[in-house]
Amino acid sequence: MGQLLTAGDGPVARCRLCGRPAAGPCARCQAPVCGDCCVLTDGGATTFAVCHACEGRGGATLAPGGRGTLAWLALLVVGLAALAAALALLR
Numbered sequence: 001m002g003q004l005l006t007a008g009d010g011p012v013a014r015c016r017l018c019g020r021p022a023a024g025p026c027a028r029c030q031a032p033v034c035g036d037c038c039v040l041t042d043g044g045a046t047t048f049a050v051c052h053a054c055e056g057r058g059g060a061t062l063a064p065g066g067r068g069t070l071a072w073l074a075l076l077v078v079g080l081a082a083l084a085a086a087l088a089l090l091r
């Protein structure tokens with residue numbers, strides 16, 4: 001008596017790809033995934049886990065417009081360089 005309840009066997013989050021106990025949520029779709037069904041990716045300063053479904057859909061980047069942001073930064077750098085060059089010419 002008293003041992004009928006199995007301790008710590010509550011609702012376990014299952015990997016949505018293979019059904020095994022999940023290690024954590026996908027950084028993009030929040031679906032629980034296990035360690036084998038996700039990839040670790042650099043999302044800037046931190047490392048994120050992204051499930052294989054999201055990796056195949058949008059690449060292993062956190063932001064949907066990851067490349068757009070990079071292009072934006074490049075544009076900004078080029079603009080600043082042009083401004084610096086213009087200032088240097090004016091002097």
Ligand SMILES: [Zn+2]
Binds near residue numbers: 015016018019035036
């Ligand atoms: Zn899995």
Ligand SMILES: [Zn+2]
Binds near residue numbers: 028029031053
């Ligand atoms: Zn995902």
